[in-house]
Amino acid sequence: MVTNVTNLGRSGLSDWMMQRVTAVMLGAYFLMMMGFFVCHPQLTYEEWRSFMGNSAVRIASLISFLAIGGHAWVGLWTISTDYFKPTGIRFLFQAACGLALVVYFVWGVQILWGF
Amino acid sequence: MVLTVEDKRPVNLDLTTIKLPLPGFASILHRVSGFAIFLALPILLWVLDQSLMSEESFGELQNVLSGFLVKFVLFAILAGLIFHLIAGIKHLLMDAGIGETLEGARRGAGITLVLSGLLILIAGAWLWLPM
Ligand code: HEM
Numbered sequence: 001m002v003t004n005v006t007n008l009g010r011s012g013l014s015d016w017m018m019q020r021v022t023a024v025m026l027g028a029y030f031l032m033m034m035g036f037f038v039c040h041p042q043l044t045y046e047e048w049r050s051f052m053g054n055s056a057v058r059i060a061s062l063i064s065f066l067a068i069g070g071h072a073w074v075g076l077w078t079i080s081t082d083y084f085k086p087t088g089i090r091f092l093f094q095a096a097c098g099l100a101l102v103v104y105f106v107w108g109v110q111i112l113w114g115f
Numbered sequence: 116m117v118l119t120v121e122d123k124r125p126v127n128l129d130l131t132t133i134k135l136p137l138p139g140f141a142s143i144l145h146r147v148s149g150f151a152i153f154l155a156l157p158i159l160l161w162v163l164d165q166s167l168m169s170e171e172s173f174g175e176l177q178n179v180l181s182g183f184l185v186k187f188v189l190f191a192i193l194a195g196l197i198f199h200l201i202a203g204i205k206h207l208l209m210d211a212g213i214g215e216t217l218e219g220a221r222r223g224a225g226i227t228l229v230l231s232g233l234l235i236l237i238a239g240a241w242l243w244l245p246m
Contacts, residue, residue: 020207020210023203023206023207024207027200027203027204030196030200038241045170045173045174048166048167048173049167052167068156072149072152072153075149075150075153076150076153079146079150097153100153100156104156104157104160107160107164108160108163111160111163111164111167114164114167114168115167115168
C-alpha cells in the first residue's frame with residue numbers, strides 16, 4: 001500500500017472516503033442554507049440571528065466548517081500532486097493551503113460563537 | 116517520466132490543439148470551481164461575520180451587497196458552488212458505479228452542464244429580479 005506523509009488519513013483510500021463523506025455533508029448544508037434564503041426573501045436581522053443562533057443550526061455550521069477543512073484539504077492536496085512535481089514547491093503550496101484552512105476554521109468558530 | 120532520445124512517441128502539449136471531450140470539460144470545471152470556492156471562502160466568512168455582528172452591520176451589508184459589482188462577485192461564487200455541487204453529485208453517482216460507460220459518462224456530463232447552467236440562471240434571476 002502506498003502511503004504519503006501529507007495524506008490527511010492513513011491512506012489514499014481513507015482520504016478518498018473522507019472527501020466523499022464531507023461532500024455529502026457540505027451539499028446538505030448548502031441546500032439547507034439556500035432553502036432558508038429562498039423561504040425568507042425579506043430577511044430581517046432578528047430572523048437571521050435567531051436562525052443562526054439555533055443550537056441545531058450552530059452545530060450543523062460547525063460540522064460543515066470542519067467538513068470544509070477536510071474536503072478542501074484532500075482536494076487541494078490532489079491538485080498539488082497533479083501540478084507541482086518538485087517536492088519543495090508542492091510542500092509550500094500544501095502548507096499555504098493548510099494554513100488558510102485552519103485560519104478559516106478558527107475564524108468560522110469565532111463568528112459562530114461571537115454573536 | 117524520463118524522455119530519452121530514443122523515445123519516438125509524439126508529445127502534444129499545445130492545449131489549443133487539444134479538443135476536450137464533454138466529460139473532460141465538466142471535470143476540469145469541477146476542479147476550477149472547487150479551487151475558486153476555496154479562494155472565495157474568506158469573502159463568505161466576511162459576509163457571515165457582518166451579517167451577524169449587529170443590526171447595523173447587517174443593514175450595511177445589505178447595502179454593500181446590492182451594488183452591481185459586489186452582486187456580480189456574489190453571483191460568481193454562487194455559480195461556482197452550484198456547478199461544484201451538481202458535478203460533485205454526478206461524481207458521487209459515478210463512484211457508485213452509475214453511468215460508468217463511455218455513453219453514460221457523456222450523458223452525465225451533458226446533464227451536469229445543462230442542469231447547473233439552468234440553476235445558475237435561476238440563481239441570477241433570484242439575485243437580480245426584484246421580489
Ligand atoms: C463548500 C466548499 C467546497 C470546497 C472549498 C470544495 C473544494 C474542492 C476541491 C478543491 C476539490 C478538488 C478538485 C479536484 O481534485 O479536481 C474538490 C473535489 C470534490 N468535491 Fe468539493 N468543495 C466544496 C463543496 C463540495 C460539495 C457541496 C460537494 C457535493 C457533492 C463536493 C463534491 C466533491 C467531490 C465528489 C470531489 C472529488 C473530485 C475528484 O475526486 O476528482 N464538494 N472539492
